[in-house]
Structures are given as structure tokens and as C-alpha cells.
Amino acid sequence: MAQSLNYLKETPSQTAGPYVHIGLAPGAAGFDIYTQELGWDIAGPNAKGERIRVEGLVIDGTGSPIKDVMLEAWQANAAGVYAHPEGGGDVEEGFRGWGRVITDFATGEWGFDTVKPGRTPGRNVGTQAPHINLWIVARGINLGLNTRVYFEDEAEANAADPVLNLIEWERRRATLIAKRTERDGTPVYRFEIRIQGEDETVFFDI
């Protein structure tokens, strides 16, 4: 027998199931239990930068919207700083950079308001294009799916982004670029997430 390395093993994942809302977004699911629910305000009132909305659908392998998804967003502020001790500096008071939303039970639409993030440092050198990290869980998803939202109007930064460039199939990179439109003067980025099938969204093992 040899020695033991004595590392612990990560707890295995299980699906969030159909009732994830009551645990993580009970107010949105229709019952008030907590005086303050977490994740409703990503940027806070003091964040600098452009106020935007990001929205879309999550579409399954049959082409149908999934109506019981929960998504979490994690992003830097407009200066490219994450609200974390290792995030690269200080952020505005009230900027958390994290939020969660559920899809509409009837339509499958999701959306959140935030500020557009800035460029962040690359892993070794250079910078990453502005992006929002997403984590997607639902009934039928056994391990949360990680992806990134990039922005159509950041073509130059996107072309140099080390993560987008890691995707061998250039055609698939387009699945991570949100399309910019405008509604009532606010930029709205449309980001459809295709879990399976044609134009399947790129997911990352992070």
C-alpha cells in the first residue's frame, strides 16, 4: 500500500429540479418568506457605466423554450473589476456583480438589468472582452451549465478575446455574442441559449 493523498472529493451535482424557485427565488415563484431576496439588483444604484438589459430564451433540443430555468449572472463593473477580494480593486458601493433570474412560467423569457461590464485581465497576459458569466440550472440539467455573454458592439475586443479564440469552430463563437437592440432608449442585448441541437450554445467546463 502507498500513502494516501488525503484530498477530499467534490460533492457530486444533482439537478436543481422543478422547484428550484422556492429555494432560490421564492418571491418570483409567488410566495413571500424572506424580507430580502438575494440577486435582484446586480449593479446597485451607484454603478458607473452604461445601463443595459440582457434577455433571451433558453431553448431545448426540440426547439421549445424551457420555462423552469434559473440563471445566475456574474460580472465585473464598467471598470473591469469584480466585487471580490481578488477582483482587481474596489467597486462602487452597492455593486455586487451577481444576480439571479428565473424564466417566465408562461413564456420562458428571462431578463435582467445591469451595467455593461468592462474589459477584464486575461489569464496570463492581455485582456478579456467585456462579458457576463452565466450559470444555468433546471430540471433535467444534471450539472449547472456555464457560458458567457459577449456583446455585438465590441467586435474589436471580441476578436482578441482569449476565450472566444479558444473555440476552434469560428461559427460556434457567434452563439456567445448578444445582439444589441434598443427599447425606450435603453440598450437591450438579446441572448438566446440553445441547450441542444442546431446552433447549440458553447458551454464551458470551468
Add this chain to the structure above:
Amino acid sequence: MPSQGEFYQRDRERHPPAYTRDYKTSVARSPQYSAISLQNSVSEITGPVFGHNDIDPMDRDLLHNYAQPGESAIGERIILHGRVLDENARPVPNTLVEIWQANAGGRYRHKKDTYLAPIDPNFGGCGRTITDADGYYYFRTVKPGAYPWRNWVNSWRPAHIHVSVFGTGFAQRLISQVYFEGDPLIAKCPIVKTIPNQDAIDSLVALLDMNATIPLDSIAYKFDIVLRGRRSTLFENRLEGN
């Protein structure tokens, strides 16, 4: 500048694959392409920070957090407790742990749950807490009931509590389910069996912990949660500068 390196690679042999035919809902909700493996950048090393001001201490007591004054939830009163650790066996302090569950009859307080077992007017079914300096957490609740679900005609979920944990980096984000020692439904459950490794399945089964019971009040189950560990920066595997 990160004080430590990247997270250890996830051991995919201990997690369920995306496509698990016997858990039918996964079939149309599983990506067909492989996920693209990323070495961690600041986007993955960091994650949301929560404080004790974000929650109310009462949030961890499901016996009372939705009950009328002077009343409490119906069912077998239990304590669910344990520690959040990383793969280096270090405690993960100040991290948010959230749970949700069915009531003692197996019914969720959710508009999509139409099981004929009754709603308990004094039970909401969700709770949350933040780990202490030792990574320790506890909840007071009732043991959830088993419930039927539409997979095969006669499919029943073992008693379980859903659990969500953050850690310090977004790469550690995890949702899982806690099962209870001795439940014969565990071995029959298609969702449990999405996990391809028996040792990993066993790590989701909470043990009866007589040392933590409150005599004449509640019995206890112990459930430790392990999140991904991080490399040290002792050697040349640093995140920055190489």
C-alpha cells in the same frame, strides 16, 4: 492579483453526465457538444461575496420561518448540520448555503406541485444560512416525505433536501441533493443514478448523528459539503505572470 492559483479540475467521473436516458427530462436538455475546458481567469476565480447582513438568523429555522406565531411545521423534527470544506479539507467560511424541500407529506409549496398530499400551512420549505469561521452550518427543519414524479409511471423520489452552495469562486458553484441514511428509495431513483460512481452517491447520504440530536426535541443528520479546492502558489503553476 490572486493569492492562490486555479481550482482543481472537476472530476467528471463523479458528476452526472448531461445525457442520462433514464432521467427522461435530461434527454432534450443535454448539450450534445462537449463543454470547452477553460483554464481559470479572474472571471472564474472570483464569485459573489455575501455577508451576515444579507440574511436573517431566522432563515435557517424551517420549523418556524413560515409558521404562525406559536406554531411550527408538522413532521419529524430534524437538524441538518455539517461543514462546507474544500478538496484540501480546509473550511469554507462565510459562504451562503440555501436549501429547499418538500414538507413531511412530500408536497412542495409551489404552484406546479399538484401532488395530493396536503400543504402544511406552517411550512414554507426553504431556508438559508452563512457558514461560520469553521465552515459550519446548521438548519432546523422537518424530514421531507418521499413523493411521486412523472418519469416512469411508478417513480418515487427518496426523501431529499435540495442544497445550493457558492464557495469563493464562481467555478465552485454547486447544487446538489441531500439524502437520508437507510432510505430504500435511494437505490431505485433515476436521478440519484445519474451519478456514475457509487462512492460519489454515498457522499450524498446524510448520516444519523446521535451526538448532535437535541434530546426530547430533534434528531440530527450530518452532511458535509465539499467544494473544489485551489492550487497553492508555491510552484510555477501560478495564475499570473507565466
